[in-house]
Amino acid sequence: MSVTTHRSAEEIGRTDAGPRPLPPLGATRAVPLPDVEERTLPNGLRVLAAHRPGVPMVELRLRVPFAGDAPEHPAVAELLASTLLTGTEGRDRVGIDDELAAVGADLGVSVDPERLQIGGSGLADGLPDLLGVLADVLTAATHPDGEVARERDRLVERISVARAQPRTVAREALQRKRFGDHPITREMPTGEDVAAVGAEQVRALQAAALVPGGSILTLVGDIDPAVALAEVEKAVGGWAGAGPARELSPPPPITPADLQLVHRAGSVQSQLRLSAPALPRDDPRYAALQLANLVFGGYFSSRWMENIREDKGYTYGAHSGVEFVPGGAVLGVETDVASDVTAAALLETRYELGRLTAVPPTAAEVDAARAYAVGSLLISLDNQGGLASTLSALAADGLGIDWLRAHPSRLEAVTVDQVAEAALEFFAPTAFTGVVVGDADVIGARVRALGGISDS
Numbered sequence: 223m224s225v226t227t228h229r230s231a232e233e234i235g236r237t238d239a240g241p242r243p244l245p246p247l248g249a250t251r252a253v254p255l256p257d258v259e260e261r262t263l264p265n266g267l268r269v270l271a272a273h274r275p276g277v278p279m280v281e282l283r284l285r286v287p288f289a290g291d292a293p294e295h296p297a298v299a300e301l302l303a304s305t306l307l308t309g310t311e312g313r314d315r316v317g318i319d320d321e322l323a324a325v326g327a328d329l330g331v332s333v334d335p336e337r338l339q340i341g342g343s344g345l346a347d348g349l350p351d352l353l354g355v356l357a358d359v360l361t362a363a364t365h366p367d368g369e370v371a372r373e374r375d376r377l378v379e380r381i382s383v384a385r386a387q388p389r390t391v392a393r394e395a396l397q398r399k400r401f402g403d404h405p406i407t408r409e410m411p412t413g414e415d416v417a418a419v420g421a422e423q424v425r426a427l428q429a430a431a432l433v434p435g436g437s438i439l440t441l442v443g444d445i446d447p448a449v450a451l452a453e454v455e456k457a458v459g460g461w462a463g464a465g466p467a468r469e470l471s472p473p474p475p476i477t478p479a480d481l482q483l484v485h486r487a488g489s490v491q492s493q494l495r496l497s498a499p500a501l502p503r504d505d506p507r508y509a510a511l512q513l514a515n516l517v518f519g520g521y522f523s524s525r526w527m528e529n530i531r532e533d534k535g536y537t538y539g540a541h542s543g544v545e546f547v548p549g550g551a552v553l554g555v556e557t558d559v560a561s562d563v564t565a566a567a568l569l570e571t572r573y574e575l576g577r578l579t580a581v582p583p584t585a586a587e588v589d590a591a592r593a594y595a596v597g598s599l600l601i602s603l604d605n606q607g608g609l610a611s612t613l614s615a616l617a618a619d620g621l622g623i624d625w626l627r628a629h630p631s632r633l634e635a636v637t638v639d640q641v642a643e644a645a646l647e648f649f650a651p652t653a654f655t656g657v658v659v660g661d662a663d664v665i666g667a668r669v670r671a672l673g674g675i676s677d678s
Contacts (some may be wrong), residue, residue, distance in 0.1 A: 255603065258613065258623045261455070265462055266435030269454050270613055271447035272623075274606050280346045280450075281610035282329075282442030284356070285618055287403060287436050288338040289470035294419065295427075296335070297411035300377055301370060302432070304335040308369035310362040315369065317354060325351045329359075335406045336470045336548065337618075338432065343607065346444040353457035363428060366500035370421040378413040385410070388486065388558070388659065392493035395484045395657040395678075396471075400497050401473040406547060433463025440616045442610035472549025475499060478674040480653040481568075483669060485662040492564040492660030496555040496572060498653040500544045503551075503619060510634040510644040511544070516591035517554060517583040518542055518574065518649055519642070523586050523590060526574045530557065536567045546619070553648060561660055565668035568658065572672075575651045582642030596630045625632045 236242065254638060256272045263269065291663040307329060308315045310637045322328055325348025332339050344352045392408070439458075441450050476499050502509045512520075519526035519542030530536040540557035555575075559567040583591075602608045603626070616622060647653075658669055662677070669675055 237527050239547055246392075253379060255609075255623055255627050256442075257447075259447050259451060263455055263459060263676075266433075266437070266466060267454075267458060267461065268436075268438045268617070269451055270438065270440045270617060271445065271450040271454075272442045272609065272613065273370060273445060274442050274609060275444045277606070278346045278444050279326075279343055279606060280349050280352070280445050281343045282341065282352065282356070282612070283438075283440040283608045283610050283614040284340040285438045285440075285614050286338045286340075287336070287467040287469045288333060288431055288433070289336065289428075289468045291405060294415055294423070295405075296408045297415035297419050298423050298427045299333045299338065300411055300416065301374060302365070302420050302427050303331040304371050304377060305339060305365045305424060306331045306363050306428075308373070309364050309366050310358045311364060312362065313355075318359070321351060321355055324348075325436065327352045327355075329356065335401060335408050336350070337390075338425050349441075349445060350453050350457070351442075353453055357457040357461060358599050360432060360458065365421050365424045365428070367421045370419075370424055374416055374419060377416050381410060381413045381416065385413075388491060388493055391484070391486060392405040392495050392657065392659045394578055395482065395659055396495040396497060399479075399482050399655060399657050400476045400552065404473040406470060406473045430464075431464060431468065433465065434461045434555070435463055436465055436469065437465035438614060440614040440617065442606045442613065446545060470548045471552050473547055475550075476552055476655060478603075478653050480656045480674050481655065482624070482678050483662055483666060483675050484657050484659040484678045485560050486659050487661060487663075489659070489661045490561055491558050492561055492567075492665055494564070494568055494656070494657060494658055495554075496561065496571070496656035498553045498648060498655070500551040500553040500648060502546065503616070503622060507640070509629070510636045510640040511648055512595055513588055513591045513633065513636055514578070514639045514644040514649065515542055515544060515553070516595060517587045518578050518645070519660075521591070523594075524554075525578065525587075526571065529574055529645055530559075530567055530570050534563075534566070534570060536560070536563045536570070540653065555654070562666045564658065564660055564665040565672060568669060569672060571653050575649050575654070576650045578645045582645055583638065585638050588636070588638050588641050592636070595633050597632075599630065607627045 256274055258272045259272050261269050307318055325344050327342060327344025327348060329340060329342035401407050439454060476497055501511050517525060517542055518524055527540050530540055536559045537557045541554045544551050545554050557567065603612060612626065616625060
């Protein structure tokens with residue numbers, strides 16, 4: 223009787239002559255992208271619909287520009303989002319939940335300084351019912367006093383917990399550093415502001431700001447686009463507003479400056495957050511910037527990750543990426559490290575930024591980043607939800623499915639020299655500003671010794 227012995231992965235990967243060679247990567251398979259039918263309704267709502275079969279579902283994304291300058295706007299907006307699905311003139315919270323559940327659907331609401339978003343999914347043949355609930359909350363949400371009071375208490379508690387988190391402190395400090403007092407920095411209201419909001423303010427904001435003009439509704443799924451567009455017009459054609467939804471104004475451009483040391487007493491970790499100007503998606507150089515970012519810190523095999531995680535062991539994770547803001551984009555570089563290696567991690571971060579400009583990416587690095595960029599894009603679009611979210615984001619920037627179809631080819635066409643040019647322009651250490659958040663009594667002396675640091 224033969225005896226089967228277990229071989230380790232290392233043994234399987236080797237022969238008597240040495241390691242088995244890895245086979246070359248095959249050609250990346252394209253993900254077929256559907257045509258998108260579009261219509262702007264008489265009330266100003268822009269509707270996109272795409273047929274993506276596979277599962278009998280439909281994904282829904284509604285984006286409403288939702289900017290506001292009033293100091294209380296973030297608090298009122300958060301409570302509006304929290305109570306939008308808690309009751310209408312014809313349905314209470316349970317009724318909304320039951321009607322959605324009957325067609326396998328769900329809806330969720332979120333808000334930030336730029337937009338209010340309603341997203342969800344449901345069975346494709348239940349789209350009329352899903353749209354019926356959506357239309358009802360858009361036109362007749364009552365924000366009952368009791369629901370507002372209940373959600374207000376919950377929101378105050380959540381904000382208290384969130385503001386104790388280091389990442390929240392770092393994010394708010396970074397936003398103030400790069401954008402000053404622009405409304406884009408008001409991502410989270412204070413608990414005091416939320417506690418002062420009454421139901422009548424929430425209802426008033428809905429009437430004034432939750433309007434169709436300038437809003438975008440995206441549907442992707444096992445649907446007939448023409449039929450879906452007709453269903454949308456039937457359901458939400460009566461949604462009206464006195465004017466268009468309010469777009470957030472572009473924030474001021476990032477100005478290179480010293481990093482700000484933000485004291486967080488007793489912290490055992492530090493948060494490094496650096497930022498610089500970047501490019502929007504429609505810029506011809508965007509694909510080159512995308513690859514330069516991947517080489518620097520945009521994925522696990524990046525230079526920065528290899529340095530401060532794999533080689534030095536300073537962090538569990540480090541990431542860089544492009545964040546899109548009204549009128550443009552910004553580059554972000556972030557990691558969390560133990561207090562005793564904060565200065566060392568900052569030194570290595572600056573070193574890698576400088577090295578990317580002085581020692582440009584190699585052909586091998588660019589090819590690896592290119593394969594990752596194309597592959598991850600196609601994977602993200604290989605389901606209804608991913609495609610719906612991407613189409614919604616692109617539409618807000620004035621782009622569409624044609625940009626998406628062409629982007630893998632743009633990435634394939636980028637040369638090593640173009641990536642090097644993008645690295646030199648956007649990753650120079652002198653282009654950045656940012657914050658270092660931690661216990662200044664512990665990290666201050668070594669961090670200040672590196673130069674380019676100012677105290678808050």
